[in-house]
Amino acid sequence: MSGCSNSGCSNNCSSCGENCSSRKEPQSFLAQPHEMSSVRNVVGVVSGKGGVGKSLVSALLACATRRRGFETAIVDADNTGPSITKAFGLTEPIQANEFGALPVKTATGISAASINLLLQNPTDPVIWRGPVIAGAVKQFWIDFIWGDVDFMYVDMPPGTGDVPLTVFQSFPLQGIVVVATPQDLVSLIVEKAIKMAKTMNVPVLALVENMSYYDCPDCGKRLEIFGKSKIDEIAKEYGIETVVKLPIDPKIAAACDAGKIESIQAPQFDELFAAILKNAEEKEKAAK
Numbered sequence: 358m359s360g361c362s363n364s365g366c367s368n369n370c371s372s373c374g375e376n377c378s379s380r381k382e383p384q385s386f387l388a389q390p391h392e393m394s395s396v397r398n399v400v401g402v403v404s405g406k407g408g409v410g411k412s413l414v415s416a417l418l419a420c421a422t423r424r425r426g427f428e429t430a431i432v433d434a435d436n437t438g439p440s441i442t443k444a445f446g447l448t449e450p451i452q453a454n455e456f457g458a459l460p461v462k463t464a465t466g467i468s469a470a471s472i473n474l475l476l477q478n479p480t481d482p483v484i485w486r487g488p489v490i491a492g493a494v495k496q497f498w499i500d501f502i503w504g505d506v507d508f509m510y511v512d513m514p515p516g517t518g519d520v521p522l523t524v525f526q527s528f529p530l531q532g533i534v535v536v537a538t539p540q541d542l543v544s545l546i547v548e549k550a551i552k553m554a555k556t557m558n559v560p561v562l563a564l565v566e567n568m569s570y571y572d573c574p575d576c577g578k579r580l581e582i583f584g585k586s587k588i589d590e591i592a593k594e595y596g597i598e599t600v601v602k603l604p605i606d607p608k609i610a611a612a613c614d615a616g617k618i619e620s621i622q623a624p625q626f627d628e629l630f631a632a633i634l635k636n637a638e639e640k641e642k643a644a645k
Contacts, residue, residue, distance in 0.1 A: 386526035386527055387526070387527060387528075387529055388495055388498055388499050388527040388528070389499065390498055390499060390503070391456075391457050391498075391499060391500060391501060391502050391503065393456060393457065393502045393503075393504065394501070394502060394503040394504065394506070395503075395504070395505050395506065396430070396503055396506040396509050397506065397507055397508070397637075398507065398508045398509065398531045398633075398637045399508075399509045399510075399511065399528050399529055399530050399531055400418075400508065400509070400510050400511070400530065400531055400532060400533065400534060400562065400633055401510075401511045401513055401521075401524055401525070401528070401530050401532075401533040401534070401559070402414055402415040402418070402510055402511065402512050402513060402533070402534045402536060403513045403515075403521060403533050403534070403535055403536070403550050403554075404513075404515045404535065404536045404537065404546075404547075404550065405515065405516065405517075405535075405537070405543070405546030405547050405548075405549050405550040406515050406516070406543065406546050407438070407514075407515040409515075409536050409537055409538045409543065409567055409568075410536060410538070410567035410568065410603070411435075411512060411513070411515065411536045412433075412435065412440045412441055412444065412512050413444070413567065413609065413613065413618075414534065414536045414565050414567065414603075415431060415441065415510050415511075415512035416431070416441060416444045416445065416512075416613075416618045417609075417618065417621065417623050417626045418510055418534070418626055418629060418630060418633075419431045419467050419508075419510050420465070420467070420618060420619050420621070420623075420626070421623070421626035421627055421629070421630045422507075422508045422510075422630050422633075423465050423466065423467050423619075424465075425630065425634075427507040427508055428468075428504075428505055428506050428507045428508075429466075429467045429468070429506070429507065429508050429509075429510075430460065430467065430468040430469070430470075430503055430506045430508070430509040430510070431467060431468070431469050431470075431509070431510045431511075431512065432469075432470050432471075432494075432497045432498075432509065432510070432511045432512065433469070433470065433471035433472065433473070433512050434494045434497065434511050434512055434513050434514065434520055434524060435512055435513065435514040435515075435520075436472045436483050436490045436493055436494060436514070436520070437482075437483050437490065437514065438514065439471045439472055439473045441469060441471050441473075441512055442469070442471045442473045442474060443613065443614075443616060444613045444616065444618040445463045445464070445467070445469060445616060445618055445619065446463075446464070446615070446616020446617060447461055447463065447469060447471070447473075447474060447616075449461050449474070450474055450475070451470065451474045451475055454502075456502060457500050457501060457502045458470075458500050458501045458502065459501070459502055460501055460502075460503060461474060463619060464619055465619050467619075468503060468504070468506065470497050470501055472493065487518060487519035487520070488519060490519065490520055491519040491520050491522070491523040492523075494520050494523055494524060495523055495527050498527060498528055508633070508637075511524055511528060511530075517549060517550065517553045521553070525553075525554075525557040525559055526557070530559050531560075531562070531633075531636065531637060531640065532559060532560040532561065532562035532633075532636060533550075533554050533559055533560075533561055533562065534561075534562055534563045534564075534565060534629070534633075535547060535550050535551060535554075535561055535563070535564050535565070536564075536565045536566075536567055537564065537565070537566055537567070537588065538566065538567055538568045538569075538583055539566060539568070539569060539581065539583040539584045539585065539586045539587065539588070540583055540584055544587045544588075544591060547564070547588075547591060548591065548595075551591075551595050551597075560636075561595065561597050562597075562599065562632060562633055562636055563597065563598075563599035563600065563601060563629055563632055563633070564588055564591065564592050564597055564599070564600050564601070565600075565601045565602075565603065565629065566586055566588040566600070566601070566602045566603065567603045568582070568583055568603070568604075568605050569581075569583075569586055569588075569602035569603055569604060570582070570586075570602065570604050570605070571604060571605040572604060582605065586602065588600055588602070598632070599628070599629065599632040601625045601626070601628060601629050602625070603623070603625060608621070609621055609623070
């Protein structure tokens with residue numbers, strides 16, 4: 358690197374501690390939102406693998422936030438497997454004006470955006486390479502007119518690939534919620550998601566264990582169908598204070614299939630949102 362006294366420079370200034378002429382401040386990849394948007398808090402919802410109910414958690418968390426009277430938005434960033442529109446019963450295509458694209462509104466007034474609302478047919482596959490998909494997700498932030506939003510939830514695709522990385526770098530995340538199920542394999546993958554967040558300097562606000570148990574209506578016993586939970590041990594290891602365990606509930610699945618997720622009352626999400634709200638208030642206080 359020109360000007361660096363260390364001939365073996367790796368471009369990682371933290372490795373040598375020298376204040377050479379080539380030293381640069383870390384580059385920020387944060388994208389500016391649309392000029393007609395004011396989004397105060399952005400929370401990512403992530404999982405290490407698919408099929409654990411991440412979109413369900415995103416939707417129920419948005420519903421709990423809206424019930425508390427906050428202006429709420431949800432971005433379906435899982436472009437190759439979007440399901441937010443199905444849960445909320447959204448079919449109206451996204452419209453645009455001369456200033457930008459407009460999110461659609463759910464029955465209770467949650468602003469939403471999804472690739473499904475841009476397709477001619479919602480069952481059409483999105484056959485794009487990773488960088489294109491990631492770029493489309495970024496457009497949800499910079500090209501959409503969100504207006505005044507208190508809390509925005511970004512439902513990310515599973516894993517640690519292009520799209521999660523784009524959201525971590527481009528969106529001003531307050532933190533993330535990690536979703537898992539009780540299996541041993543999942544607990545291993547959960548730790549990968551937590552470690553990615555740590556690498557990106559984004560706090561983990563909560564762990565949510567979906568399908569944690571089933572309350573049998575016949576015998577009254579609580580059954581751990583997918584094995585004994587290890588989520589408390591993982592939370593303790595990584596210093597995560599908020600843990601939410603969701604039961605297997607056929608009523609929730611039926612509501613999602615009918616597009617009526619907003620009709621579901623899930624008290625666990627009041628607890629989860631309380632933790633997110635507390636974190637947001639603490640950050641706002643620290644910034645003053």
